[in-house]
Amino acid sequence: EGQTTIHNTRTQNLNAAQNLTAADCGNILLGVVGTEQAAGTGFNLNLPAPARGLHYRFTLAAPTIENNSNAAITITATSDGSSAANIAVGSVTVNGAPTNVTTVKDIVTFVHNAATAGDYAECFCDGTNWFFTIVGDAAGSVTLA
Secondary structure (H helix, E strand, O other): OOOOOOOOOEEEEOOOEEEEEEHOEEEEOOEEEOEEEEOOOOEEEEEOOOOOOOOEEEEEEEOEEEEOOOEEEEEEOOOHHHHHHOOEEEEEEOOEEEEEEEEEOEEEEOOOOEEEEOOOOEEOOOOOOEEEEEEEOOOOOOEEO
């Protein structure tokens, strides 16, 4: 008879600034289900230095992000785990409208008062650059700039 294979992917919740490592590969939930995120301030996650095969999926778990210009959640592409570097490209689809970002950028932003639960940014690394697929429910909810 057939065999069933189960593949579990690491999943963790992050609610504060952090420098990600290869050990963090997998699913990362941002915020808390049912709780508005970042009432006073947001946070930033730094991607590690590029290495072939690294992959992350960032999903906003909070229903919304506070309407405060300091409340955004950002993900920064880095050259060394801490210094921003323009090494990210990809596809951003918000409010059903796709846009290809072909000029290298460095920051993905889950925008305050626009991003909602389920918006996500998925990325993988080829050893040099980060390739993103970003989906947001509302216009301007998630950006790559």
